[in-house]
Amino acid sequence: MKLGKRLAAAAAVWTLAATGWAGSQVSIRLVEASARGAGAPSGLSDVAEAIGANLRFDSYRLLASAVVPLPAARQTRRLGDYEVLCVGPQARLQIEVQRQGQRLLKTTVNLQDGRPFIVNGVRNAAGMDVLVFLAR
Amino acid sequence: MRGWSEILREAGAPEPAGGGPRAREEFWRDFKARARQRPQAAAPSPTAVALRWAAAAGAPLAAAASLALALRLWSGAPAAAAVGIESLEVVAAHRAVWVLSDASSGSTIVWVDWNEPPAAGAAR
Numbered sequence: 014m015k016l017g018k019r020l021a022a023a024a025a026v027w028t029l030a031a032t033g034w035a036g037s038q039v040s041i042r043l044v045e046a047s048a049r050g051a052g053a054p055s056g057l058s059d060v061a062e063a064i065g066a067n068l069r070f071d072s073y074r075l076l077a078s079a080v081v082p083l084p085a086a087r088q089t090r091r092l093g094d095y096e097v098l099c100v101g102p103q104a105r106l107q108i109e110v111q112r113q114g115q116r117l118l119k120t121t122v123n124l125q126d127g128r129p130f131i132v133n134g135v136r137n138a139a140g141m142d143v144l145v146f147l148a149r
Numbered sequence: 150m151r152g153w154s155e156i157l158r159e160a161g162a163p164e165p166a167g168g169g170p171r172a173r174e175e176f177w178r179d180f181k182a183r184a185r186q187r188p189q190a191a192a193p194s195p196t197a198v199a200l201r202w203a204a205a206a207g208a209p210l211a212a213a214a215s216l217a218l219a220l221r222l223w224s225g226a227p228a229a230a231a232v233g234i235e236s237l238e239v240v241a242a243h244r245a246v247w248v249l250s251d252a253s254s255g256s257t258i259v260w261v262d263w264n265e266p267p268a269a270g271a272a273r
Contacts, residue, residue: 063256067249105235116240118261123233128255130232135263 039085039099039106039124039148043077043092046070047140060145063129070140083148095134095144103148110134110144124148232257 044057044064050072057064057075064073079090085099085106098109101121109119112135122130126148134142151159152173171179193201231250234257239246242264249258 060256063251063254066254067251067256067258117263118237118239118241118259120237120259121235122257123235125230125232125255128230128232128257131256131258133258133260136265 037149038080038082039103039146041079041081041090041092041097041099042075042145042147043095043134044143044145045074045076045137045139045141046143047072047074049139057145059127060129060131060147063131064143064145067131068143073143074139076142092144093142095142097144108132108146122146231255234259 042057042060046064046068048071055075056078057073061073077092079092079097081088081090081099083106084102088099090097090099094112096111098107098111100107103124105121106124107119107121110117110132117134118132120132124130124146128148130146132144132146134144136142154172231252232255234248237246237248237259239261243261244264245262247258247260247262249260250256251258
């Protein structure tokens with residue numbers, strides 16, 4: 014029965030971890046926000062409301078996307094000209110954004126499942142680069 | 150092993166009244182007969198064993214899940230909390246930084262006015 018108790022304890026710890034700190038990955042999307050055109054393309058439907066309600070652009074185009082499993086152990090993802098470094102658990106995720114080797118910003122956030130975290134990049138030919146982080 | 154009757158016989162003791170202790174064979178025959186009259190517990194089937202293990206593991210699991218849920222509710226944190234920013238360091242040259250929180254979508258926006266030509270759009 015010792016094995017059974019150990020299994021039960023492990024299951025309990027796992028459940029606590031899973032329910033208390035839910036979210037197994039964070040998706041990162043590079044979006045081109047533009048003052049030309051209209052609408053949000055596929056691939057952004059889950060964040061279209063957040064983007065459309067808060068940013069003053071007319072159209073959004075998905076340029077690149079990546080996924081980082083959580084907790085992140087120094088995971089770097091390249092999205093177009095940007096490099097995004099993620100370190101740590103979802104509740105204390107360190108994010109560093111670089112563009113063409115230049116560090117733009119560094120932040121530590123507590124990501125909530127299904128709640129987008131949006132950081133703007135630099136201006137591009139059509140409008141503005143936007144990075145959208147979403148934990149699931 | 151010698152039976153009680155043999156010991157008494159060897160010791161030359163008189164046969165006790167009422168026949169004395171019964172012979173070993175007789176005793177076990179009666180014992181088995183009595184045992185057959187009562188239903189005996191059958192060995193648990195593999196399915197039953199598996200179910201017992203599942204129950205043993207599932208009960209603490211359910212308890213832990215309930216505890217986690219209760220802790221979440223008692224913590225007072227709203228279920229639809231927005232992204233929290235613990236620290237923010239804008240490294241590249243910039244003019245201004247805005248942090249916006251949209252309650253309706255639960256989104257959080259960090260908007261930086263970089264030192265570069267004006268953008269075509271901006272945060273509302």
